[in-house]
Amino acid sequence: MKTITKLGLSLLLIAISFSCSEDDEMNTVTENAAYTVIRFGEEQTIAENEGQKEIIIPFDKAAHSSGQIDLKLITGGAIMFQTIPEMIDGVISLQVNEGDPFASFTIIPINDEIVSNFSSLIFSINSLSEGFRKGNNNNLNVGILDDELSGMPRSYIINTDNGSVMQEYFYNAEMKLLKIENTFLNSWDWKEISTFYYSEDSRLSKMTSTSKYDGMEAENATETFYFWENDLITRSERIVDGIKTAYTIYEYDNNKNISKKTDYNLHSPEEYKLSYIYIYKYNEEGNLIEESSSFHYEGNVESKIILTYENYSSHLNPFPIKNIIPGISVQKNLPGIMKYDAGDGISIYNYTYEFDEEGKVIKRITPYETAIFAYH
Missing domain, CATH: 2.40.160.190 (Porin)
Known part of the structure; x- marks a missing residue:
């Protein structure tokens, strides 16, 4: 009877040990999961007559892998502008290479003599490649200042x-x-x-x-x-x-x-x-x-x-x-x-x-x- 009890206890300890080992291995995999978090910061501004400006999209760390970030314009303004890469149907596709510390694109406001007031452009993340995740702030705000109202x-x-x-x-x-x-x-x-x-x-x-x-x-x-x-x-x-x-x-x-x-x-x-x-x-x-x-x-x-x-x-x-x-x-x-x-x-x-x-x-x-x- 004692032998059976000892055998049962040994099997239980082995099971617990195996379970803990398996959990530790899973936790290690989770902790070492490779993804890059996109963190939009404060509103970035550009004057209408400033020319082109690079808009920075910072990462929490260097990109673990290459991929693509698609931004969609959800709110525009009266001031006309162009982007590099070109915005197609309201979407800008940004290519990211492994090791990049951030993504970026360029905004070029169209400088005219029309009073357009302040334009607030709001971009959201439309889609992400595997290996990238959204941060807490999912929107990118870019303000364009009308130089006629300077x-x-x-x-x-x-x-x-x-x-x-x-x-x-x-x-x-x-x-x-x-x-x-x-x-x-x-x-x-x-x-x-x-x-x-x-x-x-x-x-x-x-x-x-x-x-x-x-x-x-x-x-x-x-x-x-x-x-x-x-x-x-x-x-x-x-x-x-x-x-x-x-x-x-x-x-x-x-x-x-x-x-x-x-x-x-x-x-x-x-x-x-x-x-x-x-x-x-x-x-x-x-x-x-x-x-x-x-x-x-x-x-x-x-x-x-x-x-x-x-x-x-x-x-x-x-x-x-x-x-x-x-x-x-x-x-x-x-x-x-x-x-x-x-x-x-x-x-x-x-x-x-x-x-x-x-x-x-x-x-x-x-x-x-x-x-x-x-x-x-």
Whole structure:
């Protein structure tokens, strides 16, 4: 009986030993598996008038074997371009030799005199030869900067603890604002789009506002029409589904700065009631130093907020972040302090800035948020 028990135990140990040996061998094979991982990095940019540029696609290590990588253009832009190797039906085929540290192709933008704004090209991996694998980031982003808009505001992003908002600017052939897109960069995809229209004499005549949630466009677009007198916008009307739902009256000071804005909203089919009054004050340089807004209901002031701006610097502010009429900034320079007073105490925001070598603002910092500015 003892002999049988010993024999059984010996067979069990042999089986376990064989199993472990087999697993170790399989693990060794897995660990030594030969493949190269493609790792797309940050967005690569090229100016429209820069000529050709090599776009690098790095590997995690030198290519273990020769093969082919096919990239497919999934999102293009208005700026025309060529590639080497040639892109055929939206696909670029890249040949890789064993030992290559990276793959690459060349982009050649077509330099013209057309305002095309910023073009973001997005390539995805269409197919891979055996021995290559995708990394975590499966898309390659290449940005082409329109040289006709060189130095003009392109976008800014405000980052807070509650999320981020990006505002992007697009221009027409006369380099006037064509469109502003506000994208809320949270877990849900919400975008607000304002498109601007101009008369034959280049005056703002209309703005349409739409919103998109998770790629779905809202059903009702808002149209705002602007009316001019003596070279100034004196009135605007908001139309939704063919109905005038609100209108605004603008008043000006002696320097042609907007000094008062009065909003009226539709309350019944033929009655508009006062809803908001805004009062604006400026310094000698034309920078906004105070904005008071009061909400009115049934003839009574329900609430009032006062914003004040101080310590304007000599640095110019090219971004129309603070505006009363779309696209027209009321802060020609950068403010150093903003104070917010809603009647229950004053909140103070101290702004600090960072600038590039040309003196253009690239970052604004407060204890509550950070804003990043980008240019064409």
